[in-house]
Amino acid sequence: MITPQTIEQIKNRIDILDVIGDYVKLKKRGANYLGLCPFHNEKTPSFTVSPVKELYKCFGCGKSGNTITFLMEHNKLSYVEALKWLAERYHVPIEETEVSAEQVQQQHAADSLYIINSHAQKFFSNALLHTDEGRQIALSYLYERGFTDAIIDKFQLGYNPSANHPLAPDLISHQFNPELLLKSGLVVRRNDQEWIDNYRNRIIFPIHNNTGKMIGFGARIIGKNDKSPKYVNTPENEIYVKSKVLYGIYFARLAIDKADECLLVEGYTDVISLHQAGIENVVASGGTSLTVDQLRIIKKYTDNLTIIYDGDAAGIKAALRGLDMALEEGLNVKLVLIPDKEDPDSYVRQLGTVAFNDFVATHKKDFIIFQLELLLKEAGNDVAKKNAVVNQIAETLSKINKAEDFWKQQQYIKQSATLLNVDEAGLYNLINTYKRNELAKAEKKNSFNLPTPTSPASQPDANEDILLLQQDELQERNLLRALLEHGLKQWDENITMADFVFQEIENFEIENTLIHQTIQEYRQLYEQEQQPDAKTFLYHENSAIRKLVITITVSPFELSQKWDEKIEGLNITNRDVAHQDILLSVDYFKLRKIKKMFVQNQKDMENAGIEEQMRLIEVHKHLKVIERELTQKIGTVILK
DSSP, rough: OOOHHHHHHHHHHOOOHHHTTTTSSSSSEEEEEEESSSSSSSSSSOOOEETTTEEEEEETTTEOOOHHHHHHHSSOOOHHHHHHHHHHHHTOOOSSSSSSHHHHHHHHHHHHHHHHHHHHHHHHHHHOOOOSIIIIIIIIHHHHHHHOOOHHHHHHHHHSSSSSSOHHHHHHHHOOHHHHHHHHHEEEEEEEEEESSSTTTEEEEEEOOOTTTTEEEEEEEESTTTTSHHHHHOOOOSSGGGGGOOBBHHHHHHOOOOOOEEEEESHHHHHHHHHHHHHSEEEEOTTTTTOOHHHHHHHOOSSSEEEEEEEHHHHHHHHHHHHHHHHHHEEEEEEEOOOOTHHHHHHHHHOOOOHHHHHHHHHHHHHHHHHHHHOOOOOTTHHHHHHHHHHHHHHHHHHEEEGHHHHHHHHHHHHHHHHHHHHHHHHHHHHHHTTTTTHHHHHHHHOOOOOOOOOOGHHHHHHHHHHHHHHHHHHHHHHHHHHHHHTSBBBBSSHHHHHHHHHHTTTSOOOOOOHHHHHHHHHHHHHTTTTOOOHHHHSSSHHHHHHHHHHHOOOOOOOTTTHHHSSSSSSSSOOOOOOHHHHHHHHHHHHHHHHHHHHHHHHHTTTTTTTHHHHHHHHHHHHHHHHHHHHHHHHHHOOO
16 A cells, blocks of 8 residues: 555646646646547547646546546556556655565565566667677568568567577676576576576567556567477566566557557567557457456457457467457457468558458457357257357357346347247347356346336426426535635635635535535535645545536636736736635525525425415515525625
């Protein structure tokens, strides 16, 4: 756990313009900055950043938050990852609580491995570009494969020379921990004495996590060597866990988010060739079976996964691995098979970008239906094999177990029953035997109750009540906004504006629970002399409160400074309107509550006896007097 003191230090150092400016081109507009929203496609800027309030809001798609939530949303980081990202950027040392000695040791090992990998990458890159062996053997090979200098630089490709094991003595000379050097997989120890390079005579593919840190390497041998494997990868250690690795995710993450689709290929060169062709929403599984962790990484960015594999038997088999897990994670899976004897690397170079994109778009096959057709083809006329296919498809469909995917499952059942030539109800029952009670729970979650019909006569009253509720909440929100903006300012010599607000609304109920909670928390902090304002709630643990505060404190409009240039002496943009804002907010809030009391009083009178009606008439008169006073007061304020 990161200590509260460290978190506070990070928050105090944050410059929201500095962080968001890395991702969005911002232009000053009054007190705020405006740019094109990074969360949706737009041509007219509606993404507003307020450096004063330390928040952002898009008035197009509604996304809003602070610097930390921006990184979490945009870079798909966890809360802790976002904090560590900011701590590194602003050089804030991280202190953690409740950390065991073992955890400290693991963290130190992880930090050291990142440093070792970064050093090794620079060594490999230099060997590729600036040594005779690197240029003649490795760089020429990459050029033959069609890779440009720009793409080589982007993916930080390198080369480990074959002669004299040059990396090992370089690492030893920099006094890296020998135990960690062995863990890194970069070097090995022979006869417990001699250090030798593990990736000699190989092209080096650095592997990054989704934050851009180098976690390991893939090393491809140049040429053919029957005695050595084609690829050697980093062994598992504190930072490299094979099941959690997707090659290219750091370079693809934004494109995946924007396209709302992830293309999955097998190899490193497939990823690089597609990127070079301008197709950037692509990652590689590294030739291994898909894992739950890899699928969850993809799901951070999109629900749509398109697997592009070779069209040979091995490619088809590889594509089918992990299907059930993908369905369990709620991914929509499509399959594209590249023509036999081709792979995505060679095929995109052969077709070009436009034709390759067209091929993918027109050859996407639904994964489940593809699997079913393939299994039926293999089964032929064998009844026993066909029965096995029915059971296998039923088991696969039972993996679609999320409530939101219920209707998708129903469509698959219909299509599968038709292809299998079996009764739809029977297939459904078979799926239920696999799911047991899971599908019943999902169906229950997905069910909904129809609204009770109302008679035409009751419609106007219902609409009026809804409108009244909406207006009631609007005034409560405005009251909270004024309190957050002006609460700490002086109302007069004796009390602050917060004191004034609390006195005035003492006998009125805040009906919206979220607004009520926020005002109550503000009051508690205020009474503890902690000087709360909008910024206080920007980092609230409750995301609903954060969103509420951002929504009510950021406006898409602001007064232009040019008004003061056009009308001299009025001081429009710099005028202190705090008193007026507080007074109007409080009075309009009261007026709305009085209006609601009128409506309730009227309803009570309709069902009351004579004596009760007389009492309610007096209440009506009293409310009318208060309403008149408030109306006159508001009018006076407006005239000023």
